Amino acid sequence: MTLGFGVVGTGAIGREHINRISNKLSGGKIVAVTDVNQESAKQTVEQYGLDAVVYPDDKALIADPNVDVVLVTSWGPAHEATVVAAVEAGKYVFCEKPLATTAEGCMRIVQAEMKQGKKLVQVGFMRRYDTGYVALKQAIDKGEIGQPLMVRAVHRNPEVSEAYVTEMAVVDTLIHEIDVLHWLVNDDYKSVQVVFPRKTKYSHGKLQDPQLFTIETNSGIVMNVEVFVNCKYGYDIQCEVIGEDGVAYLPEFPSVVTRKDAKLSSNILMDWKYRFMDAYDIEIQDFMDSINKKGEPQGPTSWDGYIAAVTADACVKAQQTGQKEAITLEERPVFYSENAVLETV
Amino acid sequence: MTLGFGVVGTGAIGREHINRISNKLSGGKIVAVTDVNQESAKQTVEQYGLDAVVYPDDKALIADPNVDVVLVTSWGPAHEATVVAAVEAGKYVFCEKPLATTAEGCMRIVQAEMKQGKKLVQVGFMRRYDTGYVALKQAIDKGEIGQPLMVRAVHRNPEVSEAYVTEMAVVDTLIHEIDVLHWLVNDDYKSVQVVFPRKTKYSHGKLQDPQLFTIETNSGIVMNVEVFVNCKYGYDIQCEVIGEDGVAYLPEFPSVVTRKDAKLSSNILMDWKYRFMDAYDIEIQDFMDSINKKGEPQGPTSWDGYIAAVTADACVKAQQTGQKEAITLEERPVFYSENAVLETV
Amino acid sequence: MTLGFGVVGTGAIGREHINRISNKLSGGKIVAVTDVNQESAKQTVEQYGLDAVVYPDDKALIADPNVDVVLVTSWGPAHEATVVAAVEAGKYVFCEKPLATTAEGCMRIVQAEMKQGKKLVQVGFMRRYDTGYVALKQAIDKGEIGQPLMVRAVHRNPEVSEAYVTEMAVVDTLIHEIDVLHWLVNDDYKSVQVVFPRKTKYSHGKLQDPQLFTIETNSGIVMNVEVFVNCKYGYDIQCEVIGEDGVAYLPEFPSVVTRKDAKLSSNILMDWKYRFMDAYDIEIQDFMDSINKKGEPQGPTSWDGYIAAVTADACVKAQQTGQKEAITLEERPVFYSENAVLETV
Amino acid sequence: MTLGFGVVGTGAIGREHINRISNKLSGGKIVAVTDVNQESAKQTVEQYGLDAVVYPDDKALIADPNVDVVLVTSWGPAHEATVVAAVEAGKYVFCEKPLATTAEGCMRIVQAEMKQGKKLVQVGFMRRYDTGYVALKQAIDKGEIGQPLMVRAVHRNPEVSEAYVTEMAVVDTLIHEIDVLHWLVNDDYKSVQVVFPRKTKYSHGKLQDPQLFTIETNSGIVMNVEVFVNCKYGYDIQCEVIGEDGVAYLPEFPSVVTRKDAKLSSNILMDWKYRFMDAYDIEIQDFMDSINKKGEPQGPTSWDGYIAAVTADACVKAQQTGQKEAITLEERPVFYSENAVLETV
Ligand SMILES: [Mg+2]
Numbered sequence A, B, C, D: 001m002t003l004g005f006g007v008v009g010t011g012a013i014g015r016e017h018i019n020r021i022s023n024k025l026s027g028g029k030i031v032a033v034t035d036v037n038q039e040s041a042k043q044t045v046e047q048y049g050l051d052a053v054v055y056p057d058d059k060a061l062i063a064d065p066n067v068d069v070v071l072v073t074s075w076g077p078a079h080e081a082t083v084v085a086a087v088e089a090g091k092y093v094f095c096e097k098p099l100a101t102t103a104e105g106c107m108r109i110v111q112a113e114m115k116q117g118k119k120l121v122q123v124g125f126m127r128r129y130d131t132g133y134v135a136l137k138q139a140i141d142k143g144e145i146g147q148p149l150m151v152r153a154v155h156r157n158p159e160v161s162e163a164y165v166t167e168m169a170v171v172d173t174l175i176h177e178i179d180v181l182h183w184l185v186n187d188d189y190k191s192v193q194v195v196f197p198r199k200t201k202y203s204h205g206k207l208q209d210p211q212l213f214t215i216e217t218n219s220g221i222v223m224n225v226e227v228f229v230n231c232k233y234g235y236d237i238q239c240e241v242i243g244e245d246g247v248a249y250l251p252e253f254p255s256v257v258t259r260k261d262a263k264l265s266s267n268i269l270m271d272w273k274y275r276f277m278d279a280y281d282i283e284i285q286d287f288m289d290s291i292n293k294k295g296e297p298q299g300p301t302s303w304d305g306y307i308a309a310v311t312a313d314a315c316v317k318a319q320q321t322g323q324k325e326a327i328t329l330e331e332r333p334v335f336y337s338e339n340a341v342l343e344t345v
């Protein structure tokens, strides 16, 4: 069955997903689009030669019987209302992060979804589809390094604009580690503390950079996560899990190696777009395949969106207080008890 | 436009391409199949739920007006006749290697294609679509290592069956290096010499293993290519280009790195299927996209198939004589003068 | 001039230094030995064929006019008295760690040495002579990575005995990082906090393992140091300095790399003795050469011994309180103001 | 016992050995020196503050009863006469390469030595003392990669002067691989063939650069050895042994690794002097220790010098003919049957 997608939000990421579904993947078709900027919606239809209706708003789009899936790529504050409406209409939802801008908003989505009696929503945490993270999780799940005890993660960007302030280190950057690390070790977070090292001269007045987060899980795993967004040298995502029997590392992004000018070297990406490009494709293909084969998506759930929201709130508070802050989640509903496991090489 | 594919040959590789086109990629649809074993053709339609006609033979399939592309995945000796017939019918062709089993056969295809006045045929040399080789070629083409002087390539398999004899080191194994290396350095081959090192105890009576090929190009680049198909430890493809200003290496296939049991290690694939899995997808997607955007495929051409056939013949002769054997190509027609360059990261 | 060494303490490390000075290095000669176990002292003279007087105690040994250098390799609690006596006698001293078991004891040595008006004492922190650390320090000092902002260090052992308790993670293990890290970044420590991750099943009741130390310096560099002494997989010393312009890593200990059994791997040492074997040789040779060329040793000073003692005390306190503990040093005397820089490749 | 060294030739390498023996190692003393340039000999004594007699020629020096070892560091053509005279006088000899400039000359030394009834001579092939090569040989000898089948070696220099002509690729450069490779695999050479790839633009009229040597051993191991002395990027020594059960590599020379300017990189040496600096020290210390402990040196023998001479002659001939040339050795005398094995980590 070809899934009909209705796209809410035709900005950059919306268009990328439209292109992906139309021209690279199998199983989906864009049948409807909308945007608060109607001109943008119309241009998108034209640009990609879509056979799609342009709707005045998300409600109208959701109501279209050809729309099987609502793809939410509007700006963050609008996500919650669209997702709740789509879920209540029984539509599948693929929602870019954040699921909602507050923990309460996420919880409202969780409850709407549970009322429908089956999983409808997937949140766009694409790292879980990166072949490197998948291989790392497989190594852990197979017991190759034994019980995890510590994690060290690094999230570095070459630079950020003046608009990027201290809090964004959590909500824009750390948020990816927040999602992927608990999934990686199958555990829930308990507390977080932040230390600010000496500030790089390349940062500006409203941004503390770098930042070091120490996150503890319920079982006692300690995660040291560095966010450093003016590191200058590259876009660099590292992850290392130290277990009772060994250590496993996320693979480096592959690159030609050269011997040249007295250096043996490989390239580090400067542009984050290339790092998870394949993951975005696999993410959406898996979303479509799971719906077709199992009737529900198997990727990051509404509950994962809720976890991310609660954890991000605690991290921001920890930035402000300098103290260890609790990460307090509601009890996980049985509805969300199974953690989907992606199969790969 | 969705391209209609007619598949000639529904063995393992035929089915893999059918699955890829039907369930993973965008722009193609299987509309017809045939196989000398009609039962196999029918089962394939059923297995993949295809909306496709089963034809009694390749001629009937080619004649179907819904067939835009003939996908040739029959056994090697049958390729030439199918390809020539498809080309003469003005159909696009994607033909798995070999294009034909003789140089003369390849030349007949070349001539049939030239008569049509446009490129119709792509040969299934998927390595040109491997992100590693593409990145290596880009480094060379950008002049990062200067003029290439030497190449060292390694093609190792864990083991082969009793059916694999000395000559197959050329026609089944080296054939991939034969295609990819001249493309990599933009040069044509001139001669080849073979040396047989001490034979591994893991080989059998009819197989000299390993083998070392020294191939020279017109411009004087010397390529040392090792074929070692009972190396035991893994499926391992290496390529290193030594230039006037530096050396560039094909990236290792990415893997989780571990520290465990007194070793810092990464995995080497044991199964060749995983090594170029993505390349097969990209190859077919690019084939479809090029036809849709440019009206002709931009991958390995019939001429490349001809080069491979002539070179393989010389390599087999060199295995037998122990002498340096000439690799003598007809002059390259202007028709095939442009070497398509694949764009990537 | 050949330096006459008097050795106080003929246990394992004492004998190793005796062998090194007698049979591997240039410029020294063992002329006297003593040990609380006189039998051990005599056997040592015999074992190494030394032309050396066996003295009943350190005082008698120090008084021997042939003794230019007192090599202190007795047990820790005895160090202070021997060092003070040797310094007061105007003899050079090479003292294995700890210089003294208390900060006050170290300060008494500092004052005795200052009274002599020249540097006489070197403490056996051999890592500063490791070619890897030296190269790392050179990269930092040359500004290759800009101003250091963060350090990540790892100290792992395969396993420890039942006698090794939580506090020893500081005084036996972390002590080497304590010395080498402030030297590496040319800064002084300000505070330390300890977090205990989930305990490995391979540890015993009296040992919290692993442990994570967060040490801050006066200029705001944050150092995350992991001590994990039952990591099972190897003796592994890692150090990474993250600066404003890049990151630099301590080299891995060199090893043959193999492709074998589906793994690309290099060896990790299991036995710590091999890791700094060369550093011990270079350390003692440099000690002798510096005395001969400059009249005083240029390695780790009494003041460095004092820093180590104060810092270790704070780390132990932090283990107990779980809080951030201050590291409060006396003001550095001008006498110790120059940090010796070792030259190397 | 302290060995008295008489040094014949006080040029650069002679002085380096003098410094090493006098100031870095244990067990030797320079007691006599000579040089065809007497002024050089006298200056050397002064420069290093030696307590050594300056002799007018090698004969007088050899006759000095304080001379236990004759260290031959004169220019190549003079080696044979000095070595023969020293051996006939029953003195130990450490002779820098070449042992003699002809195979016949080497054979005369061999015979003189056999007449003395014990090994007296060590040739200065220092690579056998490099910790990397030693570890590689240990891996091979332990059977970690099974029976060796192929070797790939690379010897690259950044650049050479105009004086360096094609033949010197053998006698100055390849000569080190010639010595170390047969030792590594415990085999003798049988033939050699040379191929000249396209010449780098950085080479001059009298130098073919790079060059590829294919050397076969008696047991059928095939060695591909590249000499490339204007590679621009660094001094780079590589060695890889491909066996029936795996592949082992000479370790890279250790270096700080950095992440900087979009590159993950380590340094490659530009200056060859640093590459084997430690090996020179270990070589001379082992020479002295072996004489003291076993009464004879255990390093590369006169017979190894003879092998090098015969092999180099064949390689030069192969450069000229382009054909496969035989490497024909006399039968190995029982006297030289034991291959010393160096122990290390
Ligand atoms: Mg996303």
Ligand SMILES: [Mg+2]
Residues within 6 Å of the ligand: B096, B097, B124, B125, B126
């Ligand atoms: Mg193919």
Ligand SMILES: [Mg+2]
Residues within 6 Å of the ligand: C096, C097, C124, C125, C126
């Ligand atoms: Mg020490």
Ligand SMILES: [Mg+2]
Residues within 6 Å of the ligand: D096, D097, D124, D125, D126
């Ligand atoms: Mg030498």
